[in-house]
Amino acid sequence: MxxxxxxxxxxxxxxxxxxxxxxxxxxxxxxxxxxxxxxxxxxxxxxxxxxxxxxxxxxxxxxxxxxxxxxxxxxxxxxxxxxxxxxxxxxxxxxxxxxxxxxxxxxxxxxxxxxxxxxxxxxxxxxxxxxxxxxxxxxxxxxxxxxxxxxxxxxxxxxxxxxxxxCPNGCQRRSPVTHKQGGGLSTGSILLIVVLCLLFVYFVGGILYQRLGKGAQGIEMVPQHQFWMSLPGLIKDGVVFAIKPCKNWSTKSGYTVMK
Incomplete structure (x- = not known):
């Protein structure tokens, strides 16, 4: 024992x-x-x-x-x-x-x-x-x-x-006044760069494919050009659809619609 x-x-x-x-x-x-x-x-x-x-x-x-x-x-x-x-x-x-x-x-x-x-x-x-x-x-x-x-x-x-x-953990490892932390890209910045790179590849690759592979010329070289031409109208329809219920509600509530 x-x-x-x-x-x-x-x-x-x-x-x-x-x-x-x-x-x-x-x-x-x-x-x-x-x-x-x-x-x-x-x-x-x-x-x-x-x-x-x-x-x-x-x-x-x-x-x-x-x-x-x-x-x-x-x-x-x-x-x-x-x-x-x-x-x-x-x-x-x-x-x-x-x-x-x-x-x-x-x-x-x-x-x-x-x-x-x-x-x-x-x-x-x-x-x-x-x-x-x-x-x-x-x-x-x-x-x-x-x-x-x-x-x-x-x-x-x-x-x-x-x-x-x-004391244990009594003070910071580095003084925030005299030491500058190294900068870096934020998550949003990284995502923005990735999206821009993908758009660049999409348009440049699409134009080359349309021109060299299909012999397209002019506006037809833009990939899905019909979609991009109709995009402004689609955005307008979406905005009108989103604000229409609010407009109807304000009219029914007795508010005067400003013109």
């Missing part, structure tokens, strides 16, 4: 852990096993500035999801935190800049049912690791970026990001 119970418990634990695994789909998005998505793309600024900046113990930490940025310190040439360095998280110590996480290094890690986005950088010695816990708050639209713990000796940095985008 103990072996089946152990196996059942192991399978249950594995299934439960799989539910909380978020597979990376881009540098700022991941997808759970059930199809839910976490996407931070609408949080990132595209003007080369950082979306979040937090002061802690004389240090300044800057973070911008998805897009690189530049930190400008007066009198200091930026050699660490710039788009060329693929920076995601930057640490500023007085006039010294440290790239403590690159965009391309982003990974998504789950631990104790918590989701983290983890960045690494080889710019520091020892190499930096930055863990940002993604905390869900459906009512938070501005975002709160906070320092949790810092270990300068091992260069491991812990932060938390509170935002609705940290």
């Amino acid at each position: 103990q072996v089946p119970c152990v196996l059942a418990f192991a399978l249950l634990a594995f299934a439960r852990s799989s539910d909380f695994t978020c597979k990376k789909t881009s540098n700022c998005s991941c997808q759970y096993e059930n199809g839910d998505n976490i996407n931070l793309i609408s949080l990132g600024k595209r003007d080369q500035t950082a979306r979040f900046m937090e002061h802690h113990g004389g240090l300044v930490f800057s973070y911008n999801p998805c897009y690189t940025f530049t930190i400008v310190v007066p009198g200091v040439r930026n050699v660490a935190c710039s788009p060329q360095d693929d920076v995601a998280v930057c640490e500023t110590q007085s006039t010294t800049l440290f790239n403590i996480g690159t965009q391309k290094s982003a990974s998504f890690v789950t631990a104790e049912e918590r989701l983290y986005i983890v960045y690494t950088s080889t710019e520091t010695n020892p190499h930096s690791t930055t863990r940002i816990e993604l905390k869900c708050d459906p009512n938070e639209s501005s975002g709160v970026f906070s320092v949790q713990d810092q270990d300068e000796s091992t260069e491991i940095h812990h932060f938390a990001l509170l935002h609705k985008c940290c």
Whole structure:
């Protein structure tokens, strides 16, 4: 009895852990096993500035999801935190800049049912690791970026990001303001093109057949020319037939028929 119970418990634990695994789909998005998505793309600024900046113990930490940025310190040439360095998280110590996480290094890690986005950088010695816990708050639209713990000796940095985008399906995959969806032909346009092509084939093929196959000339080369000549009259008869009941009804109802 103990072996089946152990196996059942192991399978249950594995299934439960799989539910909380978020597979990376881009540098700022991941997808759970059930199809839910976490996407931070609408949080990132595209003007080369950082979306979040937090002061802690004389240090300044800057973070911008998805897009690189530049930190400008007066009198200091930026050699660490710039788009060329693929920076995601930057640490500023007085006039010294440290790239403590690159965009391309982003990974998504789950631990104790918590989701983290983890960045690494080889710019520091020892190499930096930055863990940002993604905390869900459906009512938070501005975002709160906070320092949790810092270990300068091992260069491991812990932060938390509170935002609705940290919730499953909390934000759209693409920003509707900055991203233009690719255009395409509508169903009506496709049908119109098909009808015009069929009419072209009908008339051109019919005229060639009538001329080359039957030796027809003039108006007789048009396929079913008698039908097309009578079509205007048929349309007129149809319109008169359709409005006649309305005309009779308006006369019987006491309305004056305008002439």
